[in-house]
Amino acid sequence: MKPGTKLDADKPRWELLPLSIIEGAVKVFGAGAVKYTDHGWKTVPRARERYFAALMRHLARWQAGERFDPEDGLPHLDHALCDLIIMAWHEQHGPKT
Numbered sequence: 001m002k003p004g005t006k007l008d009a010d011k012p013r014w015e016l017l018p019l020s021i022i023e024g025a026v027k028v029f030g031a032g033a034v035k036y037t038d039h040g041w042k043t044v045p046r047a048r049e050r051y052f053a054a055l056m057r058h059l060a061r062w063q064a065g066e067r068f069d070p071e072d073g074l075p076h077l078d079h080a081l082c083d084l085i086i087m088a089w090h091e092q093h094g095p096k097t
Contacts, residue, residue, distance in 0.1 A: 024078035025085060031072045032082070047090045055083035 032041065044050060058069070062076040069076055 025081045028082045
């Protein structure tokens with residue numbers, strides 16, 4: 001192997017992820033931890049359907065022109081991103097109901 005070789009061609013390209021957008025989701029998760037509890041979203045009953053409903057509510061409010069959630073002042077799209085992250089987590093780790 002030549003000096004300076006790095007075998008990372010088939011690895012995830014984390015440098016392409018826009019972290020400034022992810023920071024908004026982190027803020028929503030933090031607000032949720034204060035309002036509820038850390039990681040409480042992992043144990044919500046019927047999480048798949050309830051977070052899907054929450055996702056659609058945030059997207060509908062955003063589509064109607066409301067940019068910020070009136071409860072916490074954070075962007076609806078950041079809430080929607082969190083809902084998708086939570087849904088993906090439940091898809092991987094939660095019960096398949």
